[in-house]
Amino acid sequence: MPYCPQCLTEYEAGVETCADCGVPLVEGNPLFCPKCEEPVAENDTFCDHCGVLLLEEDDEKRPECAVHPDRPAIGGCIVCGKPVCEECANEVEGKFFCDDDRHLDVHQDYLLVFRTSAIYEAEMVRANLESAGLDVQVFDQHGHIYFVDIGEMARVNVMVRKDQYDQAREIIASILSSPGTDEGEERGEGEEESGERP
Numbered sequence: 001m002p003y004c005p006q007c008l009t010e011y012e013a014g015v016e017t018c019a020d021c022g023v024p025l026v027e028g029n030p031l032f033c034p035k036c037e038e039p040v041a042e043n044d045t046f047c048d049h050c051g052v053l054l055l056e057e058d059d060e061k062r063p064e065c066a067v068h069p070d071r072p073a074i075g076g077c078i079v080c081g082k083p084v085c086e087e088c089a090n091e092v093e094g095k096f097f098c099d100d101d102r103h104l105d106v107h108q109d110y111l112l113v114f115r116t117s118a119i120y121e122a123e124m125v126r127a128n129l130e131s132a133g134l135d136v137q138v139f140d141q142h143g144h145i146y147f148v149d150i151g152e153m154a155r156v157n158v159m160v161r162k163d164q165y166d167q168a169r170e171i172i173a174s175i176l177s178s179p180g181t182d183e184g185e186e187r188g189e190g191e192e193e194s195g196e197r198p
């Protein structure tokens with residue numbers, strides 16, 4: 001049965017998106033990270049919450065460190081997804097970050113609001129959030145050479161400032177719940193206010 005990786009609600013087969021969280025459902029039974037005990041998806045390389053490597057040590061898909069291609073990664077930056085080895089890992093409160101100090105700040109100030117493996121979907125979400133005046137950061141694993149092997153499993157993380165999270169969630173939920181939203185609908189609302197009435 002598919003379930004929501006965020007709230008762990010189980011859904012009937014055929015449902016694709018969690019009605020509450022607006023995130024894509026994943027197949028199988030809920031799994032938990034051995035390190036932080038937060039829910040993880042079956043085919044995740046790293047835990048979304050703490051960044052620890054979820055694959056077995058001898059798994060072929062185990063990525064190498066982004067800086068040291070001869071060393072296996074022990075985790076991935078929870079902001080940008082970059083794989084880090086023992087030496088490169090910047091572990092803060094049990095969470096993995098890469099060597100980019102800004103990513104720790106991003107983690108403190110921003111929340112992950114949407115994640116997808118489809119770049120166009122992330123761009124659509126970013127465009128909608130930005131047009132609502134939100135502060136958006138997008139981290140795309142597709143651009144990283146070390147994720148070439150996992151191809152379509154590479155993720156795009158869309159993050160927004162913490163204080164704008166609820167607003168962003170609403171916007172995303174409305175995009176995802178109205179298939180075929182192109183233009184039109186979103187535009188309608190804003191104009192009502194300013195439009196003159198006959």
Ligand SMILES: [Zn+2]
Nearest residue numbers: 004007018021
């Ligand atoms: Zn959910």
Ligand SMILES: [Zn+2]
Nearest residue numbers: 033036047050
């Ligand atoms: Zn974890």
Ligand SMILES: [Zn+2]
Nearest residue numbers: 077080098103
């Ligand atoms: Zn990073």
Ligand SMILES: [Zn+2]
Nearest residue numbers: 065068085088
């Ligand atoms: Zn390294």
